[in-house]
Amino acid sequence: MEKKKSLMKAYLDFNVLYKILIGLVVGAIVGVILASSGITALPAWISMFGTIFTRLLKMIIIPMIVGSLVVGASSVSPANVGKIGIRVVIIYLVTSAIGVTIGLVMANIFQPHAALASVEALAKDAAGKTASTNVWSVIYNIIPTSVLTSLVNETVLQVIFFSLVFGLCLSFLKVSKVERVAAAANTTYQIFDCLTEIMMMVVRGIMQYAPVGVAVLIAEVFAKNGAKVAGALVTVTVACFIGYALHIIIVYGGLLKIYGIKIRPFFKEARTPFITAFVTRSSNGTLPTTMTAAENLGVDKEVYAFSLPLGATINMDGTAIYQGVCAFFLVMSTYGRGLAFGEMGMIVLLATLASIGTAGVPGAGAIMLAMVMQGINLPIEPGTVLAGAYAMILGIDAILDMGRTALNVTGDLTCTTCIAKKMGFLSKDSVLLKK
Ligand code: ASP
Numbered sequence: 001m002e003k004k005k006s007l008m009k010a011y012l013d014f015n016v017l018y019k020i021l022i023g024l025v026v027g028a029i030v031g032v033i034l035a036s037s038g039i040t041a042l043p044a045w046i047s048m049f050g051t052i053f054t055r056l057l058k059m060i061i062i063p064m065i066v067g068s069l070v071v072g073a074s075s076v077s078p079a080n081v082g083k084i085g086i087r088v089v090i091i092y093l094v095t096s097a098i099g100v101t102i103g104l105v106m107a108n109i110f111q112p113h114a115a116l117a118s119v120e121a122l123a124k125d126a127a128g129k130t131a132s133t134n135v136w137s138v139i140y141n142i143i144p145t146s147v148l149t150s151l152v153n154e155t156v157l158q159v160i161f162f163s164l165v166f167g168l169c170l171s172f173l174k175v176s177k178v179e180r181v182a183a184a185a186n187t188t189y190q191i192f193d194c195l196t197e198i199m200m201m202v203v204r205g206i207m208q209y210a211p212v213g214v215a216v217l218i219a220e221v222f223a224k225n226g227a228k229v230a231g232a233l234v235t236v237t238v239a240c241f242i243g244y245a246l247h248i249i250i251v252y253g254g255l256l257k258i259y260g261i262k263i264r265p266f267f268k269e270a271r272t273p274f275i276t277a278f279v280t281r282s283s284n285g286t287l288p289t290t291m292t293a294a295e296n297l298g299v300d301k302e303v304y305a306f307s308l309p310l311g312a313t314i315n316m317d318g319t320a321i322y323q324g325v326c327a328f329f330l331v332m333s334t335y336g337r338g339l340a341f342g343e344m345g346m347i348v349l350l351a352t353l354a355s356i357g358t359a360g361v362p363g364a365g366a367i368m369l370a371m372v373m374q375g376i377n378l379p380i381e382p383g384t385v386l387a388g389a390y391a392m393i394l395g396i397d398a399i400l401d402m403g404r405t406a407l408n409v410t411g412d413l414t415c416t417t418c419i420a421k422k423m424g425f426l427s428k429d430s431v432l433l434k435k
Pocket of ligand 1: 283363
């Protein structure tokens with residue numbers, strides 16, 4: 001009994017993302033062995049463990065969006081949404097949108113895919129695509145006619161829209177002069193905050209099970225397709241990391257230049273939060289280090305004390321790039337085709353908005369990827385080829401998350417410094433201004 005207990009404790013204590021990586025490797029080895037012995041499918045009772053994992057993931061998507069977006073949107077305090085606040089929010093959203101676009105460009109260049117396409121998947125896709133899509137209807141369909149129906153039907157964009165409206169109104173009511181309203185709004189905020197905490201706890205639980213789920217799903221993929229699919233994951237990683245690097249050079253380098261900030265001393269100071277984020281894979285966890293860097297750069301506390309915590313919550317450029325690359329990988333691997341133009345537009349919109357709801361904690365972006373897929377009408381259903389492809393991405397999430405978190409944090413610091421400079425909140429003695 002003692003031994004059993006300590007084994008369980010050792011399992012729970014071991015870093016979850018490495019466990020998932022081990023799950024990926026074990027699943028791949030088992031799958032390859034099965035394939036070489038001519039077995040291409042797992043028995044139903046084993047396959048069930050993969051299905052349970054996919055169902056658990058699907059289960060949390062909608063409550064997760066509602067909770068985290070309401071909390072994310074209502075954490076923008078109206079007192080701060082002056083000229084600075086609006087500028088910060090806009091620059092955060094614009095850089096995230098550019099991030100997804102870079103991700104999609106990388107995906108189209110590298111074409112990462114594992115050729116898992118099955119006849120059923122292709123047929124299902126063709127059936128789904130027969131309905132004509134009117135561009136304007138995509139826009140007005142963002143507004144739900146019934147909030148409950150959009151929740152029940154899991155219409156992601158509508159749920160996002162309503163949650164944001166709800167959250168923004170809540171942020172105003174929280175500081176209402178009418179005491180009764182302010183008290184009720186703060187209680188409502190606490191309820192949604194608690195909902196988000198509960199969902200995070202559920203996610204942590206699911207992630208403890210993930211190594212088993214991923215191992216089974218990957219074993220299925222490898223048994224069916226052989227070892228050749230492993231190379232695809234290397235391509236995904238390369239495409240993401242080149243995307244991250246380009247974003248730093250083009251977007252951050254460009255912004256610093258435009259705002260007249262010296263690039264070298266900036267990156268010298270940004271190095272510490274960058275490395276901390278790379279290691280911890282958490283924007284929130286890196287926040288103290290990012291704030292120290294902003295302080296050292298001479299950014300006024302009035303600006304960074306508001307914009308950095310906000311950035312850790314709503315600004316996720318690295319995650320956005322990852323969404324672009326991985327959405328392409330999932331569609332190409334499953335349906336044997338690239339992304340349609342409309343789908344790419346939708347991914348830019350969804351991933352930008354999703355970044356508001358992505359918590360700054362390890363692995364959160366991978367859950368949002370499931371949401372983005374749901375949003376482009378290709379939900380990750382249990383027992384499908386798409387679920388196998390998604391498990392492949394989850395298997396290497398530890399690696400992808402390091403890079404994207406480092407970028408997320410660098411983005412927060414870059415945007416904060418630029419806005420501070422523009423609005424006169426950068427110290428005259430800052431190393432960023434010296435000749
Ligand atoms: N780990 C990331 C962060 O904390 C979020 C993500 O998983 O994309 O910024």
